[in-house]
Amino acid sequence: MKGLWGKLLRVNLTDHTYAVEDVAEDVARATLGGKALAAHYAIREIKRNTDPLSPENILYLFTGVLTGTPAPTGNRFVAATKSPLTGSFTDSYGGGFWGPELRFAGYDGIILEGKSKAPVRMHITDDKVEFLDAAELWGMDTWETTERIKELQGKTPRPIKVLSIGQAGERMALLAAIIADARAAARGGVGAVMGSKNLKAISVLGSKRPQLAMQKEFMTLVKEQNMRLNKNPVTSDALRYRGTPNILLGVNAAGGLPTRNFQTGQFEEAEKIDGEAMRKELWNDGRNWHPCWNCTIKCTHFHVLDAPGYEGKIDDGPEYETTALLGSNCGISDIKAISLADYIIDGYGMDTISLGNTIAFLMECYEKGLIGKDMTNGLDLRFGNKEAWMAAIHAAGKGEGELGRLASNGVRRAAEEIGQGSADFAAHTKGQEMPAYDPRSGQGTALSYARGIRGADHLKPWVFNKEWLTSGERTDPFSTEDKPALIKRDDADSAILDCICVCRFVANELNLENDFLMLVNAATGFGYDLQEFLDIGERAINLARAFYSREGFGRREDVLPKRFNTEPLKDGLAKGNVAKIEEMIGRYYELCGWDDNGVPTKEKLRSLGLDFVIDILYGEGGPVETARAA
Ligand code: SF4
Structure with a gap:
């Protein structure tokens, strides 16, 4: 297989064993790694009602097809699991260098099962996977942990890359993150899940490079895309000199x-x-x-x-x-x-x-x-x-x-x-705290938070940008009419970036049809047409939503706390506005192909090739049938 390695490292932390397993080519083609691949495994492997902090929960550290390639910002990895914060599927992303290094070691991802009896760390050097005592690291923060592991591993041909948890993850605090290269896969309590497995850190050193189907074409695209990124005012000036606080x-x-x-x-x-x-x-x-x-x-x-x-x-x-x-x-x-x-x-x-x-x-x-x-x-x-x-x-x-x-x-x-x-004023949805955009400032932001599968979320999609910031395509922040379609479309588009694992900020210049579709085809040789490529985003979302539905969540949870529905904003251009979720949520479900409770319908799942999810959701004794019978 080109693009992805088609190799996952499945680790049993209970007995410190591992196996390398293949990703079937049809699964790779339907997911491209990252979010969709993690959700594909999670809904099959994490049983309904699993305690997120028990050994039965599984943590997926996956990369995407562009991670570790020369593609602009091809550096993401995802930490996906059943969230202890929300009780549903969560996918949290980190940049930096760890994801590429895992790909250099020859893996698309790691599946972490079970629980070690004592604190342990892993060190991966290509085919060699070691389980090492982490007693002396337990209690250290992530900075100390990283430095100490580098000392312990000694001189290496290139610097090793370390992913770790701090004291919060060790004691399974629900806000615990996973940190790598000063970047955090922070949302949803993924660090608590890693801590629940007594896994302190994973260091990696690889000597390979992802194999591309059409190397020359790929590099031509990369060169042209980087030139455009270097001219775009957001990516070459605002972000470059004033960072995200710009x-x-x-x-x-x-x-x-x-x-x-x-x-x-x-x-x-x-x-x-x-x-x-x-x-x-x-x-x-x-x-x-x-x-x-x-x-x-x-x-x-x-x-x-x-x-x-x-x-x-x-x-x-x-x-x-x-x-x-x-x-x-x-x-x-x-x-x-x-x-x-x-x-x-x-x-x-x-x-x-x-x-x-x-x-x-x-x-x-x-x-x-x-x-x-x-x-x-x-x-x-x-x-x-x-x-x-x-x-x-x-x-x-x-x-x-x-x-x-x-x-x-x-x-x-x-x-x-x-x-x-x-x-009434606890700013969260589904247990996950709100990002830094008041949802009363725009109906799109409000809908995006309310129906977010992993809880309040600005990245899935970042609609505030279109409501108030961008000089490109804009939307009226006060209108509820166009928001269901906008959120549905932008969420699916964003999900593709989470599958191929590139940074969101490239989307200020690069787009799916003219840039990422071509990069992915050059990487994989799969020859996707646009629709097949776009379906990957929808597939990822429907897999995650099916996980959410299976855990018994639905419309009742797709809401905002009272403050945001009843207390008008006091200042700014959006002064006087409140969130109007009820005007939008039904239409949003309809456009997504979900029923009145926000559950993906059989028809929708079938159209995305997710027949196995129909069995999980609607099979005999399945959660949807059980709920209807009650
Ligand atoms: S734009 Fe920022 S967050 Fe994105 S890959 Fe570059 S440095 Fe990392």
Whole structure:
């Protein structure tokens, strides 16, 4: 097979064994790796009602067909599993270098089953797979873990690449992330699943390169695409010099910047934390680049920390989401402090989006008198109190006290415990905390969050861009009419990028039909036509949605918390707006080929070649039939 290796490493952590297994060519062709391939395995292999933190759950670390190839930003891997945060399928992505290195070792992915009796780490060098004692690493943060593993492995022909969890993952905190090369596969608690298996880290060193069907044609495309990326104003200037926070003032103008736990959508100190401030104050005029593998966009910048105790340490970032949710959403405007927090949270191995949200939620609860100092580890946890905010971050990372427990397990659990109406302003859907765009600022963003299979999600798709930011195709943020079709189409298109595993930011210039279809055909020789290629995105979504439906979730969960439906936005261009999910959700299901409860119909599944999913969902005693009979 060309493009993909067609090889997966199946690991049994219970007895420290492994086997290399083939991916059938028809499965490779129908999925291209990444999200679709992971969902294909997950719905078959993870049994319904599996406890996400039990040995029976399975963690898939998969790459896509373009990972490790010369394709622009071909550097992603996905961590997919049953999420302990949401109870459904989750797929969380990381860039950097680890994914390409896994491909260089000759694998498209790793399937992690079972649970090691004691802390273990894996080291993979091409065909050699070792299981090594990780007792001395247990308790270390991800920075220390990476450095120590490099020391332990000694001199290697090229630097090894390390993926690991921090203390949060070890103790199975629900906001735990998997960290590789200072990039986080952060969402959905994937780090907790890795921790539940007592797996501390996987280091990799490979000596091969993915085989391409039409190498010369592929390289011609790559050259031309990189030239265009180097001319596009977003990919060659905005992201390159001001990183992802280059959009912060635009989001603020719309009224969509989460501020003090989404109580308002504009932050009075927004200019202090936007991309221009970072360029000048943190990133050496925007030239401290630290891009992921094979990326000319270079949105990631490093900042050399100077805080006491952290002098000389390097933070990669902070990114927009981190800046908004730990910054404006907590009432913090000190970008050096936000960068330090970013470094510390990466070390503990946590999701900055979810943690920023959860601390902000607790701040609102504290200010409203719903919790007292007995639940804040004695801290005066008010918005803007930088010392308390940093102490809360450490408490969450270490799981210290009541605050640590509450902050590290997300807003849904915290709201359930605190009660007193706090669930109305706990900013999540399905248990996953909201990204940094207030869903009241646009009906597309609102629908996107409400029906997100992995919970509130800006990447599946990033519709806020079309509502407020882009100079390209725009949509009226206040109209509900076009949003069901827009979300359906853009979600499927985005899902293809998650299968082939490239960074979303290339889509500022490159498109599916003229760029990625051609790259994929040159890589694989499969000769896809456009429709067959587009079907891969829909297939990925329907596999994930079928997993969601099988766990008993449906329309009841495709909602937003009360604040976003009833409290109009207070500021910005979207002032006065609330989310109108009920006007859109039925039409959205219809366009997706799902029933009134949002369950993929047999006809839809059959049209995507997913007949085996029909048996899982609708077979005798299957969840859909059982629910109907009840
Ligand atoms: S644009 Fe940024 S996140 Fe995307 S691959 Fe490049 S450096 Fe990584």
